[in-house]
Amino acid sequence: MFWLKRNLPRLVIAPSFGVLIWFVYGFILWTIYISFTKSKLLPKYEFWGIDQYFRLWSMPRWHVAVENLFIFTVLFIILCVFIGIILAILLDQKIRAEGFLRTIYLYPMALSFIVTGTAWKWILNPSLGLEKFAIDIGFETFTFDWLVTPGMSIYTIVIAGVWQSSGFIMAIFLAGLRSVDDEIIKAAKIDGAGLIAVYLKIILPMMRPVFMSAIVILLHLAIKSYDLVIALTAGGPGISSDMPAVFMTQMAFHRSEIGLASASAIMMFLTVSAIVVPYLYSELKREDQRN
Amino acid sequence: MKKLLIALIAFALTPNISFAAPKAEVLHWWTSGGEAKALQVLKDDFAAKSGEWLDMPVSGGGGDAAMQTLKARIVANDAPAAAQIKGPTIQAYDREGVVAPYNIDAVAKKEGWDKLLSKQVASHMKCDDGKAYCAAPVNIHRIDWFWANKKVLDSNGIKMPKSWSEFNAAADKLQAKGIIPLAHGSQPWQDATVFEAVALGIGGNDFYKKAFVDADVSTLSGSTMVKVFDQMRKLKGYTDAGSPGRDWNVATGMVMEGKAAFQLMGDWAKGEFAAAGLKPDVDYYCASTPSDNGYLYNVDSFIFFKVKGNDKVEGQKLLASLMMGKNFQKVFNMYKGSIPARLDVSMADFDKCAKKSNSDLNTAAKKGGLLPSFAHGMTLELGVKGAIQDVVTEHFNSNMSSQDAVKKLSAAVKAAS
Numbered sequence: 064m065f066w067l068k069r070n071l072p073r074l075v076i077a078p079s080f081g082v083l084i085w086f087v088y089g090f091i092l093w094t095i096y097i098s099f100t101k102s103k104l105l106p107k108y109e110f111w112g113i114d115q116y117f118r119l120w121s122m123p124r125w126h127v128a129v130e131n132l133f134i135f136t137v138l139f140i141i142l143c144v145f146i147g148i149i150l151a152i153l154l155d156q157k158i159r160a161e162g163f164l165r166t167i168y169l170y171p172m173a174l175s176f177i178v179t180g181t182a183w184k185w186i187l188n189p190s191l192g193l194e195k196f197a198i199d200i201g202f203e204t205f206t207f208d209w210l211v212t213p214g215m216s217i218y219t220i221v222i223a224g225v226w227q228s229s230g231f232i233m234a235i236f237l238a239g240l241r242s243v244d245d246e247i248i249k250a251a252k253i254d255g256a257g258l259i260a261v262y263l264k265i266i267l268p269m270m271r272p273v274f275m276s277a278i279v280i281l282l283h284l285a286i287k288s289y290d291l292v293i294a295l296t297a298g299g300p301g302i303s304s305d306m307p308a309v310f311m312t313q314m315a316f317h318r319s320e321i322g323l324a325s326a327s328a329i330m331m332f333l334t335v336s337a338i339v340v341p342y343l344y345s346e347l348k349r350e351d352q353r354n
Numbered sequence: 355m356k357k358l359l360i361a362l363i364a365f366a367l368t369p370n371i372s373f374a375a376p377k378a379e380v381l382h383w384w385t386s387g388g389e390a391k392a393l394q395v396l397k398d399d400f401a402a403k404s405g406e407w408l409d410m411p412v413s414g415g416g417g418d419a420a421m422q423t424l425k426a427r428i429v430a431n432d433a434p435a436a437a438q439i440k441g442p443t444i445q446a447y448d449r450e451g452v453v454a455p456y457n458i459d460a461v462a463k464k465e466g467w468d469k470l471l472s473k474q475v476a477s478h479m480k481c482d483d484g485k486a487y488c489a490a491p492v493n494i495h496r497i498d499w500f501w502a503n504k505k506v507l508d509s510n511g512i513k514m515p516k517s518w519s520e521f522n523a524a525a526d527k528l529q530a531k532g533i534i535p536l537a538h539g540s541q542p543w544q545d546a547t548v549f550e551a552v553a554l555g556i557g558g559n560d561f562y563k564k565a566f567v568d569a570d571v572s573t574l575s576g577s578t579m580v581k582v583f584d585q586m587r588k589l590k591g592y593t594d595a596g597s598p599g600r601d602w603n604v605a606t607g608m609v610m611e612g613k614a615a616f617q618l619m620g621d622w623a624k625g626e627f628a629a630a631g632l633k634p635d636v637d638y639y640c641a642s643t644p645s646d647n648g649y650l651y652n653v654d655s656f657i658f659f660k661v662k663g664n665d666k667v668e669g670q671k672l673l674a675s676l677m678m679g680k681n682f683q684k685v686f687n688m689y690k691g692s693i694p695a696r697l698d699v700s701m702a703d704f705d706k707c708a709k710k711s712n713s714d715l716n717t718a719a720k721k722g723g724l725l726p727s728f729a730h731g732m733t734l735e736l737g738v739k740g741a742i743q744d745v746v747t748e749h750f751n752s753n754m755s756s757q758d759a760v761k762k763l764s765a766a767v768k769a770a771s
Contacts, residue, residue, distance in 0.1 A: 103446075103737070104425075104443075104446050104447065104449075104450055105425060105428060105429060105450045105452070106429060118769065121769055122766075122769065123744075123762070123766075124744050184599065188596055188599075189595045189596055190594060190595060190596030191596065208595060210598070210599070211595060211596065211597070211598040211599070213748075213751050213752045216598075296598075296599060297541060297599060298542075299540065299541065299542070299598050299599050299747070299751065300540055300598035300599070300747075300751035300752075301540075301542075301545075301747045301748040301749075301750065301751030301752060302542075302744055302747060302748050303748075303751065303752070312418070313740070314740075315422075316418050316421045316422045316425070317418055317421070317736065317740065318736045318737050318739075318740040319443070319446065319735070319736040319737060320736075320737050
């Protein structure tokens, strides 16, 4: 009985832990192995070597996808954090109807990326949306055709993604701002610091952990972004807005290239780890030192 | 207690052979209006023979979602009785060892499918080096169709084009009048659909066969292919700015409204016209795209996987027999816009376009122009097909030169095969 009492928490956690080990880490290992095989239509288990990786990196379409991933990730994170902070600071000024405004900004988060993508697809379509509207009300030379212009279409995905996620980032920062002790701000003001200086020099540096959560959340959203691309551009025009996640699904289920798809999945996995692991490590280490 | 439990489990696990009603789980993605109606015919036939039909519709992504489900099921050793698979993918699944024993071959032998199907169609349905039937065809779609708005064409004095230069002249004339000459949705598969029709028309039947059946690299990188890409560039100029990403049925709608004059699309487009109550030669024209008696076909079919249990094998046999049945082949294809795969179905009740499709098919078969569509997965491995499609859509949606496109094409095919 005593044993049970002591180990109950562990026992309760064990099943979900086991499931997690198997379905996340087990399948990561499985995918790594499959990427070293010749699997095409269905998984095969004879070892083949690293040829799938050579094939992957010789495909121009993969290079397009990787380049787009970098453009999207960098712009998406920077813009979301920037807009999120600005909105949070503005809402933090003890304004009227704050709850109402907060809900409005947060609302896009309640939509799935599919809905966001479809809505923006119509807004940005030159013969249906914004461009047609501007022309109809008299701006006859107005053009906004990024959605159908190869090379620019990736930026429409950034626009839609930022629209969807910056409200959420605002909420995170707002919570962070609220947790800052008022006394510190008052003290700074007594010392003669202006509002901007208070925010830039005191409050924002104090919100390091908030930045970390925001960036980690945005980063994984960016790298696995699939539904938004499919709904908005489906990788087009042509293959100009292709992304690794889209590439991977296409190869695995459309082209019968499961080995190649696994190789691309592993490349994505390595990219995420290469950025997130050192970042988490340095941030968590800092926390340790502080305690 | 323990013994009873074992007995119960044993009883539950024993297939009750004497009472086995035919049972079939069918994976498909025919969920939209006309297609769902068409499939209902089969379901009713199946139920009438006291079969138990387990419907497994997986819609979305033109079959992508279905493929995902199917593969998961096969890997889990729980393949459905039948799945909507076509072209060389049928034989690819056989090579993975998930099809044999060919349960439906006995049905095919008994009913004489070899006589009921044309050689070309039959060859797509056979596994084990063409020795045994492992799939049943339900229809023949033609890809190389032009659909046109009659009013727009008539009022501008334009006839359905007999050559690509005639088409270009007509398109220039229409464009000058502010009509969009070609309604097109620039999605990769639609670009490939147009591309294969253009290749068939400009290169000819032998060229098409060498390029897209044999994947011959020197043909893919030759001067004729440059001309094909040149024509694609011209066609791009005949589309409107909203074209990228547009769905094919929206493009068909543009032809119906008279906003655009032509659309190049397979005969499923006819379903859209029919649904709007429009009639061939009264409201719209249908004609094959210019070519030398060419005919690009897409045969939808169901593959029959290896299944365990007598009831499931019986279900497969019944299903195969019904799919090839005259009733289903006729009714299904009248809904779907295609023509029956079975040769002895009367075409009397079909519309004018379907009749033309049927007679053109016979002519094409005699003149060597009956060719499998690559854009719709009837020829080439899926990887090679995808590689060609990537280059085609990239060229169509950028200002890549035809020479560069040809170079990329041969490089991509080499890398994929």
